[in-house]
Amino acid sequence: MTFIDLRDRYGITQIVTEEDPGVGREWVIQVEGTVVERENKNAKMTTGEIEIKLDKLNILNKAQTPPFTIEELSDGGEDIRAKYRYLDLRRAPLQRALALRHRLAQEIRTYLDGQGFMEIETPYLIKSTPEGARDFVVPSRMNPGEFYALPQSPQTFKQLLMVAGYDRYFQIVRCFRDEDLRADRQPEFTQIDCEMSFVEQEDVLNTFEGMMRTMFKNALGVDIPNPLPRMCWYDAMDNYGSDKPDVRFDMKIHEISELVKGKGFGVFDGAEYIGAIAVKGCAEYTRKQLDELTEWVKRPQVGAKGLVYIKLGAEGIKSSVDKFYTPDELKKVAAAAGAGEGDLVLILCGAKRKTQTQLGVLRIEMGNRLGLRDPHNFAPLWVVDFPLLEWDDETQRFYAMHHPFTAPKPEHLDWFYSDKKEDLERVCANAYDFVLNGTELGGGSIRIHNADMQSRMFEVLGIGKEEAEYKFGFIINAFKFGAPPHGGLAFGFDRVCALFGGQETIRDYIAFPKNNMGRDVMI
Numbered sequence: 001m002t003f004i005d006l007r008d009r010y011g012i013t014q015i016v017t018e019e020d021p022g023v024g025r026e027w028v029i030q031v032e033g034t035v036v037e038r039e040n041k042n043a044k045m046t047t048g049e050i051e052i053k054l055d056k057l058n059i060l061n062k063a064q065t066p067p068f069t070i071e072e073l074s075d076g077g078e079d080i081r082a083k084y085r086y087l088d089l090r091r092a093p094l095q096r097a098l099a100l101r102h103r104l105a106q107e108i109r110t111y112l113d114g115q116g117f118m119e120i121e122t123p124y125l126i127k128s129t130p131e132g133a134r135d136f137v138v139p140s141r142m143n144p145g146e147f148y149a150l151p152q153s154p155q156t157f158k159q160l161l162m163v164a165g166y167d168r169y170f171q172i173v174r175c176f177r178d179e180d181l182r183a184d185r186q187p188e189f190t191q192i193d194c195e196m197s198f199v200e201q202e203d204v205l206n207t208f209e210g211m212m213r214t215m216f217k218n219a220l221g222v223d224i225p226n227p228l229p230r231m232c233w234y235d236a237m238d239n240y241g242s243d244k245p246d247v248r249f250d251m252k253i254h255e256i257s258e259l260v261k262g263k264g265f266g267v268f269d270g271a272e273y274i275g276a277i278a279v280k281g282c283a284e285y286t287r288k289q290l291d292e293l294t295e296w297v298k299r300p301q302v303g304a305k306g307l308v309y310i311k312l313g314a315e316g317i318k319s320s321v322d323k324f325y326t327p328d329e330l331k332k333v334a335a336a337a338g339a340g341e342g343d344l345v346l347i348l349c350g351a352k353r354k355t356q357t358q359l360g361v362l363r364i365e366m367g368n369r370l371g372l373r374d375p376h377n378f379a380p381l382w383v384v385d386f387p388l389l390e391w392d393d394e395t396q397r398f399y400a401m402h403h404p405f406t407a408p409k410p411e412h413l414d415w416f417y418s419d420k421k422e423d424l425e426r427v428c429a430n431a432y433d434f435v436l437n438g439t440e441l442g443g444g445s446i447r448i449h450n451a452d453m454q455s456r457m458f459e460v461l462g463i464g465k466e467e468a469e470y471k472f473g474f475i476i477n478a479f480k481f482g483a484p485p486h487g488g489l490a491f492g493f494d495r496v497c498a499l500f501g502g503q504e505t506i507r508d509y510i511a512f513p514k515n516n517m518g519r520d521v522m523i
């Protein structure tokens with residue numbers, strides 16, 4: 001739809017008065033006339049080549065002055081634009097965002113249909129299934145005091161469809177999770193949810209790599225590598241401090257414990273792990289900049305206790321721990337971190353995984369500061385071989401890293417049936433995440449399809465026999481009736497759309513999103 005500005009040309013200027021300038025109004029009109037070439041062409045306007053010579057103009061509906069100007073970059077402010085979302089949606093960036101979303105949805109359906117997948121709907125009013133978040137609940141009028149839960153995902157239903165013999169299922173489906181909201185989270189969001197029978201991890205990865213490749217090609221004209229790179233979870237954590245590594249830039253994390261321990265610096269001597277990143281070309285960072293960076297890593301969102309640096313500047317090596325190390329020793333550390341002349345080495349220490357994660361956050365921050373994270377440069381990969389379980393110190397129990405329906409790797413079954421914590425911690429799963437530019441766009445796993453193994457999983461998770469029977473009896477039972485081996489995954493569709501559009505926030509890719517208090521202020 002194109003709005004043609006006819007206000008001051010065809011006799012409707014009389015409505016524009018000083019008190020009521022009518023700026024930005026979008027009247028609904030019907031015109032009859034002839035399209036002619038324009039004398040003064042304006043290449044900047046979509047309609048800049050033509051004029052319409054009017055014979056008749058009919059005003060179908062007048063418009064009030066909108067509360068903000070409807071243009072490419074609006075100055076309206078978040079709140080006011082959210083209140084008038086239907087006006088915001090008229091703006092070109094949002095029209096482009098929703099058009100991209102539509103295009104991607106069509107590409108997904110065409111691709112999966114072509115691969116023999118069937119789109120099957122699953123219910124929204126269900127019994128709670130655990131996926132790690134809190135449920136939204138809906139009271140039942142017919143059963144007072146009882147509640148339905150809204151699905152966090154169709155996980156159990158899609159597995160039941162596999163038992164039922166629908167061996168390639170997909171659905172573009174709404175999911176509901178009562179979690180704290182961020183730029184890339186909404187209480188209700190959309191998944192591309194998929195499941196396949198008689199498959200191994202390789203089949204799932206190939207199928208959905210193909211889907212992503214088609215989407216990139218057909219919606220953006222971008223070719224992604226074939227095959228996609230794969231990274232094992234342990235390498236992702238060790239080298240990038242994240243299970244969703246941004247591989248658009250290098251700046252890997254290096255362990256330097258061996259090099260710096262035992263030289264009298266107590267903080268390092270007492271640490272389980274000491275790691276460093278090399279920031280290219282930042283040796284000239286000033287005292288003030290380094291102090292600011294130190295404060296930055298101490299913020300609760302990062303949680304480091306302090307920051308040690310080595311600068312490889314033109315006038316030689318400088319470090320915050322000069323007292324404990326000779327220039328030669330510092331040089332060795334810098335080299336181990338991958339730094340050369342002109343670079344800055346940033347060092348954190350503490351418990352291993354925690355420190356790696358902090359270094360990972362710092363790495364992303366430095367990547368942002370150095371402009372290394374161009375949103376139109378796409379670096380997708382699979383992260384594979386996740387641990388099956390995650391120990392939680394606070395509650396003193398294991399949690400499923402992905403969800404309780406994920407199968408242990410067959411070669412780790414002895415550990416899975418062991419009672420020792422160290423054994424259980426070592427169990428890996430055929431679980432995988434699709435990662436793009438530092439964001440997890442999707443994830444899935446090969447599932448348990450055997451009733452005894454599923455019961456064992458609940459036992460490992462500290463869910464007693466009775467509770468497991470009460471909560472999950474239906475799926476454990478289903479596995480007793482010839483359940484095929486199966487696996488699948490789900491992509492976060494809103495995130496896929498946002499990243500394809502070169503944005504981090506998903507709100508522009510949802511027609512009617514909620515704000516970070518979970519409210520739709522328009523309604």
Ligand code: ASP
Binds near residue numbers: 445489
């Ligand atoms: N149901 C899972 C999720 O929402 C995805 C999957 O395992 O297929 O993360």
